[in-house]
Amino acid sequence: MINPVRKLSFDKISAGDEAPVVSHLLTRTDLVKYAGASGDFNPMHSDEAAAKAAGLPSVFGHGMFSMGFLGRAITDWAGPGNLLNYRVRFTKQTWPGETLTSKIVVTGKEVTKEGKVISADVSLVNEKGEAKLSGSTKVLAA
Amino acid sequence: MSYDEYIGKPMSAHTIHVERGSVSRFADACTDKNPIYHNLKAAKVAGFDAPPLPPTWTFASAFLGAYPEDQPADPTGGKGNPMMGIMSGLMKNGGMVLHGEQEFIYHQPAQCGDLLHSEGKITNVYTKESGGKLMTFVVMETVFKNAAGEPVVTEIFNLIHRGK
Numbered sequence: 001m002i003n004p005v006r007k008l009s010f011d012k013i014s015a016g017d018e019a020p021v022v023s024h025l026l027t028r029t030d031l032v033k034y035a036g037a038s039g040d041f042n043p044m045h046s047d048e049a050a051a052k053a054a055g056l057p058s059v060f061g062h063g064m065f066s067m068g069f070l071g072r073a074i075t076d077w078a079g080p081g082n083l084l085n086y087r088v089r090f091t092k093q094t095w096p097g098e099t100l101t102s103k104i105v106v107t108g109k110e111v112t113k114e115g116k117v118i119s120a121d122v123s124l125v126n127e128k129g130e131a132k133l134s135g136s137t138k139v140l141a142a
Numbered sequence: 143m144s145y146d147e148y149i150g151k152p153m154s155a156h157t158i159h160v161e162r163g164s165v166s167r168f169a170d171a172c173t174d175k176n177p178i179y180h181n182l183k184a185a186k187v188a189g190f191d192a193p194p195l196p197p198t199w200t201f202a203s204a205f206l207g208a209y210p211e212d213q214p215a216d217p218t219g220g221k222g223n224p225m226m227g228i229m230s231g232l233m234k235n236g237g238m239v240l241h242g243e244q245e246f247i248y249h250q251p252a253q254c255g256d257l258l259h260s261e262g263k264i265t266n267v268y269t270k271e272s273g274g275k276l277m278t279f280v281v282m283e284t285v286f287k288n289a290a291g292e293p294v295v296t297e298i299f300n301l302i303h304r305g306k
Contacts, residue, residue: 024173072173
């Protein structure tokens with residue numbers, strides 16, 4: 001029987017609250033690891049020679065790595081098994097050498113048939129503040 | 143060009159085994175060191191019987207957990223994924239394929255040991271002009287159900303071809 005521990009307290013959360021920030025320096029090793037663990041072997045992510053031949057400055061990160069990393073920031077905050085919805089728009093490519101930082105800002109809360117639901121805007125930005133992806137999530141609280 | 147004939151077409155169906163090795167390696171590749179994904183005892187403390195799915199695991203699951211001996215019949219009848227047909231047709235004239243948007247709707251948690259059944263279909267195809275370039279959007283929906291036939295995750299995948 002699955003009964004995930006709810007990490008968030010509905011009563012203590014209000015709009016404007018921010019989840020703890022998670023940052024990561026993106027490396028080529030991250031791209032290779034994500035390719036191997038996801039099966040996405042598009043050479044633009046793992047083959048520097050092929051990426052340059054296609055006119056790119058280097059390999060670039062998988063969009064789904066960014067979404068997975070930002071998903072980690074959400075589950076670090078709300079606890080695995082507590083997500084109801086997670087959606088993003090991919091706005092810019094990520095490049096090795098960039099530091100990616102999560103931003104999760106609570107936008108509201110309500111009690112629904114699914115339980116005590118917290119809504120948040122989510123994004124992943126580099127050190128210049130450029131958004132790589134942005135979207136929203138809904139998570140369950142206690 | 144009209145793509146109406148593609149709307150509603152099935153793309154794929156899979157039987158997927160959710161296993162600890164792929165969950166742990168996938169979480170690690172997303173930089174996720176949360177012991178819930180890696181240590182059975184931590185998963186139990188967090189309210190699971192086994193490590194749960196990381197939020198985006200299902201997107202890679204046809205690669206991670208599908209084995210030939212128990213796959214359902216190919217819903218395309220051997221014609222192949224119609225999304226690939228649209229994209230390869232467009233790529234003949236160059237351009238680029240981009241992942242535009244991705245959504246996960248979580249109906250209930252799932253964990254290692256579960257057997258999931260997925261069915262994917264094209265739900266919309268539309269075009270837009272942007273900066274003098276033709277953008278073709280293919281929207282796909284994949285529903286993952288558990289062994290009881292209850293939905294676990296619905297994925298909505300928006301893929302874009304940006305013309306030259």
